[in-house]
Amino acid sequence: MTEAALPDAEASPAPILPLAGDRPTFVGLSRERLAALLEQAGVPEKERRMRLSQLWHWIYVRGAQEFGDMTNVARQLQTHLVQHATLARPEIVREQVSADGTRKWVLRLPPRGVGDRGAEVECVYIPERDRGTLCVSSQVGCTLNCSFCHTGTQKLVRNLEAWEIVAQVMVARDRLGDYPGRTPPEGAFVPKDGGRFVSNIVFMGMGEPLYNYANVREAIGVLTDPQGLQLSRRKITVSTSGVVPDIAPLGAETGAMLAISLHATNDALRDELVPINRKYPIADLLEACRTYPGVSNARRITFEYVMLKGVNDSLSEARAMVRMLRGIHAKINLIPFNPWPGTQYECSDWAQIERFSEVIFDAGYASPIRTPRGRDILAACGQLKSDTEKMRARARLMLEEQLALGTD
Incomplete structure (x- = not known):
């Protein structure tokens, strides 16, 4: 098992800010980070709180893309x-x-400093009748x-x-026309019932x-700041493979x-499917679930179980x-398992998935079968992989083919 996790961000006193040329972007920053930048910009302490409130509203409520759009911000500060x-x-x-x-959007993140070309991640928007769910990434790879x-x-x-x-989230809301008073961009998928399209976030x-x-x-x-994006904490779900201490x-x-990405009911199989289980076995993981703060019948823990034919079904x-x-x-x-190029697994037969679900349902647990979404664009569960990696793989393959032709 390779588990070389990067050091937790708490080890760093401040984030590496994104750059557009030589300027940091304010988009995505917390109140604390934004206040620190206003201080660095020379905004007097006596008016910093007011300016912070104004900027926060324009960035996260109105979705402003230019400082000049902020009509109640002093012109001198806008220019600065x-x-x-x-x-x-x-x-x-x-x-x-x-x-x-x-x-599905493939996003290139702004460079984090000199020499950094920026990384790429994928996020996916899933529209449903009663909600709009955005699946976000937390790491590159x-x-x-x-x-x-x-x-x-x-x-x-x-x-x-x-x-x-x-x-x-900001990019998704831009593309979905999900800001009040903003003209939606060309091609935006605008709600027709006046609803808010990004209502749920899943990590x-x-x-x-x-x-x-x-x-x-x-x-x-x-994301949950009541003066900003205003998402409900109950509509944010964090999925983990089982990092028990956190x-x-x-x-x-x-x-x-x-x-919880579970996928197996015994340690031997889960060690194979989800290698982190070798460090945090099922018994430890379930104990952390039993004592999860706030867990109740109204705030149930979701256990995700991918259906693999002849493996765990x-x-x-x-x-x-x-x-x-x-x-x-x-x-x-x-x-239902979502196939991808090179995988060794197959999806369980639908009839077997239904029989599996019935056993769980009859025991008193909700056991919905997730309808596969976005399979045709590799946007379904377990299919995300950034274009950076895919393009490098294709480039290596083309180079190998060219070298092979050159030696014939």
């Missing part, structure tokens, strides 16, 4: 900010729209090597800073969120909903899950 800062978002490298309406997950085949590059996580994109806990915690603080702090400090596994989860406020999401 234009010279020293920006409201730049990550660049959309590619936008793909699935036949089912799911949208992943270190967990789960054998059924496409993202796990991409090496970990680095943790995302908190602003890089929040910026994914289920690239990376293991709890290996980047400090930045995830800070990002959740920005599960309790997540509940106590963020109030977020918890999801027997009815004896379903009965073992029922026994294992006894006493935990839980629901079990059954996920």
Whole structure:
């Protein structure tokens, strides 16, 4: 098992700020970070609180993209900010729209300093009748090597800073026309019923969120600020493969909903499917779930279980899950396996998934079968992998083919 997690962001006193040219962007920053930059910009202390409130409103409520749009901010300060800062978002490298309406964005993050070309991550928007869910990434790549997950085949590059996580939400809202008083961009998927399209956030994109806990915690603080993006903590779900020591702090400090990537009911199989289990076995993981702060029948823990044909889909596994989860406020999401190039696994037959679900349901647990979304654009669960890695792989293949032709 390779588990070379990056050092937690708390080890660093300040984030590495994104740059547009030589100017930092304010998009995605917390109140504390933004206040510090206003101080550095020379805003007098007596008016800093007011200016912070104004900027916060324009950035997170109105979605401003230019300082000149901020009509109640003093012209002198606007001019100063234009010279020293920006409201730049990550660049959309590619936008793909699935036949089912799911949208995937490949985003190039701004450089973090001289010589940095920026990294790429993917986020996915899933429209449903009663909600709009945005799946965000917390790392570039992943270190967990789960054998059924496409993202796990991409090496970990680095943790995302908190602003890089929040910026994914900002880009999605830009593209969805999800700001009041703003003219939606060309091609935007605008709600027709006056509703808000980004209503739920799930940390289920690239990376293991709890290996980047400090930045995830800070990002959740920005997303749920009542004067800003105003997302409900109960509509933010953090999915972990089982980083046990950070599960309790997540509940106590963020109030977020918890999801566990389970996928097996015994340590031997989970060691194979989810290698972090070798460090934090099932018994330790379930104890952390039983004591998760705020867990109740109204705030149940979601256990995610990918259905792999002939691997973990027997009815004896379903009965073992029922026994294992006894006493935990839980629901079990059954996920039909989403194939990706080169995988060794197949999706369980639909009839077997339904039989599996019935065993769990009859025991008193909700066991919805997740409808696969975005499979045709590799946007479904376990399929995300940044274009940076894919393009490098294609480039290596083309080079190998050219070299082979040259030696014939």
